[in-house]
Amino acid sequence: MAHAPILIIVIPLLAVFLTHLTKYIRLRRGAEIVAVASMLASLILLLSMGSTIISGKAIQYDLGGWPAPIGINLAVDGLSFFFALFVLGIGLLIIVYSLGIYQYARRYYSLLLIALSGILGIILTRDIFNMYVFFEILAVASYVLITYKRKPRAIKASFKYLIMTESAWVLFLLAIAILYGLTGTLNMDSIASQMSMIYQTNPQVVYLVFSMMMIAFGVKCGMFPLHTWIPEAHSQSPTPVSSLLSGLILKVGLYAMLRVFFLFFGATLLWQGAGQLILYLGIITLVLGACLALVQDELKKLLAYSSISQIGFILVAIGLSTQLGLKGGLFHIVNHALIKTALFFCAGIIISQTGFWKISNMKGIWRQMPGVTFAFCILSLAVIGIPPSNGFVSKMFIIQAALTEMNYVAIIFIFAGILLTAAYYFRIIQAFFSPEEFRHKPDFVPQPVGPFEHLSTYVVAFLCLLIGLFPGVVANIMQPALKVLLP
Amino acid sequence: MINGISIGIVIVLVGIYGILTRRNIIKMVMSLYIMNSGVILLFVSIGYIVGGQAAIFENSKKLMVDPLPQAVMLTTLVIGLGITALALALAIKIYDEYKTLNTRKLLEK
Numbered sequence: 076m077a078h079a080p081i082l083i084i085v086i087p088l089l090a091v092f093l094t095h096l097t098k099y100i101r102l103r104r105g106a107e108i109v110a111v112a113s114m115l116a117s118l119i120l121l122l123s124m125g126s127t128i129i130s131g132k133a134i135q136y137d138l139g140g141w142p143a144p145i146g147i148n149l150a151v152d153g154l155s156f157f158f159a160l161f162v163l164g165i166g167l168l169i170i171v172y173s174l175g176i177y178q179y180a181r182r183y184y185s186l187l188l189i190a191l192s193g194i195l196g197i198i199l200t201r202d203i204f205n206m207y208v209f210f211e212i213l214a215v216a217s218y219v220l221i222t223y224k225r226k227p228r229a230i231k232a233s234f235k236y237l238i239m240t241e242s243a244w245v246l247f248l249l250a251i252a253i254l255y256g257l258t259g260t261l262n263m264d265s266i267a268s269q270m271s272m273i274y275q276t277n278p279q280v281v282y283l284v285f286s287m288m289m290i291a292f293g294v295k296c297g298m299f300p301l302h303t304w305i306p307e308a309h310s311q312s313p314t315p316v317s318s319l320l321s322g323l324i325l326k327v328g329l330y331a332m333l334r335v336f337f338l339f340f341g342a343t344l345l346w347q348g349a350g351q352l353i354l355y356l357g358i359i360t361l362v363l364g365a366c367l368a369l370v371q372d373e374l375k376k377l378l379a380y381s382s383i384s385q386i387g388f389i390l391v392a393i394g395l396s397t398q399l400g401l402k403g404g405l406f407h408i409v410n411h412a413l414i415k416t417a418l419f420f421c422a423g424i425i426i427s428q429t430g431f432w433k434i435s436n437m438k439g440i441w442r443q444m445p446g447v448t449f450a451f452c453i454l455s456l457a458v459i460g461i462p463p464s465n466g467f468v469s470k471m472f473i474i475q476a477a478l479t480e481m482n483y484v485a486i487i488f489i490f491a492g493i494l495l496t497a498a499y500y501f502r503i504i505q506a507f508f509s510p511e512e513f514r515h516k517p518d519f520v521p522q523p524v525g526p527f528e529h530l531s532t533y534v535v536a537f538l539c540l541l542i543g544l545f546p547g548v549v550a551n552i553m554q555p556a557l558k559v560l561l562p
Numbered sequence: 563m564i565n566g567i568s569i570g571i572v573i574v575l576v577g578i579y580g581i582l583t584r585r586n587i588i589k590m591v592m593s594l595y596i597m598n599s600g601v602i603l604l605f606v607s608i609g610y611i612v613g614g615q616a617a618i619f620e621n622s623k624k625l626m627v628d629p630l631p632q633a634v635m636l637t638t639l640v641i642g643l644g645i646t647a648l649a650l651a652l653a654i655k656i657y658d659e660y661k662t663l664n665t666r667k668l669l670e671k
Contacts, residue, residue, distance in 0.1 A: 204634050211641045218648060227659035231668060234652045238590055241645055242581055245597040248638065249574065252601060255631065256608040 079120045080136040080149040080199055083159065086120075087113045087192035091185045098181065106181040110170050110188055117195070118163045121156070128156040131555055144265045148201040153555025158198045158330050160552065161409045165322050165416055166191045168531045172420055173315045175525030176427075183223060190216035190319060194327050203251055204261045206331065207244065210295075214240050217324060221312040232307035239294050239304045247291035250284045267338045285340060285349060292335075295328030298390060299360040302383050306367075309379035314423025317375060321382045322416035326408055329389055337396075337560050346396070354394025358488045361387025365495035369502075372433045374422050377499060378415065381458065384492060385411045391489065392473045395480055401560055403472030405553050410465045410542065414457050417535035421451040424528055430519035434502070438509040446529065448507050450536040455500035457539045460493055465542035566607025573600030587656060587663045591649045598642040602635045 090113035097105030124134055133152035137143060151159070170187065193213030200206050214237075221233040255261060257280065258269045274281045294301045305325075309317050332353075340346050364384030371377040389411070392404030424447050431437055441448040457464035460471075470493065477485040542549055577600055580593030609628030615621040617629035657663055660671055 204637075208637060208641070211645070215644060215648060218652070222652070222655075225655075227656075230652055230655045230659065234587065234649070234656060237645070237649055237652065238581065238594065241594050241649075242578070242597065245574070245577070245594075245601055248601045249604070252605040252608060252631075255605070261630070261634070 078136070079124060080134060080151050081138065083117045083120050084149075084192050084196045084199060086117050087188045087195070089113070091188045091192075094181045094185045094188065104174075106184045107170075107174050110184040111167070111174075113188065114163060114167045114170060114191070118167065121151075121159055121163060124151055124156065128153060128555055129551070131558060133559075143201075144260050144262050147205050148262060148264075149199045150201045151199060152559050153557070154330075154334060154559040155198045157405065157409075157552055157556040158326070159195055161412055162191070162194050162198065162323055162326075165318075165412055166194075168416060168535060169315045169318050169322070171527055172318070172423075172531040175527040176313075176315075176522075183220075186216045186220050186223075187315075187319070189213075190220065191323075194323055197327055198330060201263050202261050203254070203263050203266065203335070206263075206335075207247060207251060210244060210247075210327075210331075213324065213327065214244070217316075217320065220316045220319070221308055223313050223316065226311060228307070229311035232304070232311045236304040236308045239301070243291040243294035243301070246287040250287040250291070253280060253284055263335070263338055270339050281340070285336075288335060289349075289352075292328050292332040293356075296325050296332065296390075297328070297360070297383050297386050299356050299363060299387075302360065302364070305383055306376050306379045309382065309419075310373060310375035314419055314426075317378075317423070318416040318419040321379070321419060322412040325382060325386055326412050329386070329393070329408055333393065333560060341560075350394050350396045352394070353390055354482070354485060357387045357390025357392075357394050358485060359387070360384070360390060361492040362488055362495070363387075365492050365499070368499045369495060371499075372435055374426070374432060374434050374437070374503070375419070377434070377503070378418055378422060381418075381496070381499070382411075382415055384496065385415070385458065388470065388473060388489065388492065391485055392476065395473075395476045395482065395485070396561075397476050397480060398557060398561055399472055399479060400476030401557055402550070402553065403469050403474075403476055405556055406469035406472060406546070406549060407466075409549065410457070410469050410539070413535050413539055413542075414454050414466065417532050417539070418451065418454050418458070420528065420532040420535070421447050421454065424524050424532065425451075427522040428524060429521065430516040434506050436516075437513075438506050438511045439513040440507050443513055447532065450532050451507065452504055453536045454539060455504060457543070459497045459500055463540065463543045465539050465546070467543060468546040566610060567604055570600045570602075570604025570607060573597075573603060576600070585665050587653045587665065587668075588650075590665075591646060591653060594649065595642060595646050598638070598645075602638055602642075605631045605635050605638075 090109050093109045094106040097109060127134060128151060133150055136149040138147040190213050193209045193216060196209035197206055200209060218233050218237050222230050254266055257273055258266050260266060297305045309320055340349060361384050364380050364387055368377050368380035368384060371380055389404050389407050392400045392407060426432060428444060457466040460466040474486060474489055477489060574597050577593045577597030580596060581590055584590050584593060609631035611625060611627050613625060614627035615624045617626045660668055662668060
């Protein structure tokens, strides 16, 4: 399969049209079948490249046969393989979760597939303008997905997200323009090869480009001063979309940060200061997110603030930028994507069964739905980082990295963050297992929750324990990714 | 020095000022599009050469402007149009629901 890299992006995009065409054939739930099949096809194509990637090689693909600096170039290397794998896996889980709820809604699946193919495009492309275009594809699909249920507050949240993201992308485009003016190419590898020369002759330009890109990716991944869109957008959108936002869209911002920053600025002296900047912004993000989560009463909003806090941990790991730190960071990216996806699934099931949004109304809920409550407990232990869950492994790596760097400020605040995380998750668990009798909402008709929702939640909860018990499997897939970042 | 690049930067700054200070949703969307236009002007000006011809095969012996920024900015124009249309659609929905376009008042509701 010589064309596998482009097919991974294009198959979900073609499936978008097919989901709408299923209207004309007599096939029950045709859109859902098309969506699942396209994700599985992309996953199989990606896995077929697995052995080459694990052995440390990269697969290059020139679009239209035009070689690299002139044409657009796609590359599957360790880092993009790692990210594409978990994006496809979690994308599939999100589609499986939605199978039960949004019956026969072709529009929903087509938007979800557009978003997923946008994410895959961002991950696989090696052309910086192409990356911008895929970011916009992802963004447009996600604005519409947030407002899918047409709730007034969701429309407001979507507008806020739109204004913040788009103004950030204008800055990203400005950075691309400056880079193009300096280097005369849009290919990321060619720009990177000229970067240290530009830094020697004109360092101010490099600072400018760095700060613009920092704002752009910071908005996408929810870094401290730019996180304000997250709580509203996450809590107001439909449950699978909250999972998509928290599990994948925030991670794409981190991917872009890892890819572009390490490629462009990794070799320059600037990285010393830039790493410190990301580290301290990460510390503020993790403490602030945890403190704000502590006072939230709305379950989904609390999970959103928890996402901000966990992104802070990953930013600290990226800022340390040692081998061990990046190992912990990458590990925490995949762990947090899994955990937060499933936590939003649990919250969605609880809300659609009870009609309550607030934690104070969910007292004693474990008698009503023991399975979901149990899964929620396992997942919250994983977020806090209690062994034998996967969160423990990644947080241990991050703390080890901070210890070897002798960065005591980071260690103190990481421990403070973990304690705060424990505080707000134990508060939810305490409410769930409260001895009080659960009081139903008067005249609320619970929406039916099918097997698909439960299945996807339990699969992820099981996966979290499994990764915690056998972290070596993920570490093996991660090894080529680390080699790409720190050659 | 007045050329496309400096005018483009000024337009982007006008847009940033607008998006930070305006309280009306429609004006925010306008500022967004102004920012976008500024970047487009800047990017196209980077590839411009004074006296250059259009980059088509007939002119291959003459001085030509760089065609890549023009091609790339065509994509950005389309994206900007789509985003503005979507933002205005959201603004209509917000007005229908809340009967105001002021972000201060929207925050209270």
